[in-house]
Amino acid sequence: MTQWIRYFWADDDTVTFLEIDEDGWARRQVILQGELRLPVSAATLDEVMHLRDHGKLADMTAYEDRYGVLAEGDVRDWEDTDQIVEITRAEFDQAWVPARETLTRFVL
Numbered sequence: 001m002t003q004w005i006r007y008f009w010a011d012d013d014t015v016t017f018l019e020i021d022e023d024g025w026a027r028r029q030v031i032l033q034g035e036l037r038l039p040v041s042a043a044t045l046d047e048v049m050h051l052r053d054h055g056k057l058a059d060m061t062a063y064e065d066r067y068g069v070l071a072e073g074d075v076r077d078w079e080d081t082d083q084i085v086e087i088t089r090a091e092f093d094q095a096w097v098p099a100r101e102t103l104t105r106f107v108l
Contacts, residue, residue, distance in 0.1 A: 002027070004092040005076070008083040014040075016071075017087070017095045024074030030095045031068060039099035041068025067103055 007016040015037065019028040031041035043063075048070050051060045 002089075004087045004089055006083075006085045006087050006091075015095075016041075017092050018071065018075055019089075019092055019096075020075055024076040026071040026075055028092075028096060029068070029070055030092075030099045032095065032099065039102050042096060042099040042103050043067040043070040045070060066106065067100075 001022055003020050005018050014033045017030040018026050028044045033040045
């Protein structure tokens with residue numbers, strides 16, 4: 001069953017939104033940073049796996065430069081978070097859609 005969660009890290013002033021599968025692995029991830037909550041990551045496992053299987057190292061590097069590095073492992077066990085909240089898919093998508101659009105438009 002898919003679950004959506006939000007983590008807050010005060011030290012980094014970041015909010016991380018995660019769509020996770022039944023094993024706790026990130027399927028999609030958004031990281032917003034700073035007072036303005038600017039997007040610094042909007043990565044998806046499907047794209048990462050496609051690049052791993054069909055792309056070159058340069059393609060993966062370009063993807064990570066644009067969309068960030070997707071979290072690995074069971075993200076439900078992360079430590080050093082100040083707040084973990086279960087959210088709805090709609091709440092996740094409210095972060096995902098504009099973050100993804102912003103990072104897609106960003107010229108490297």
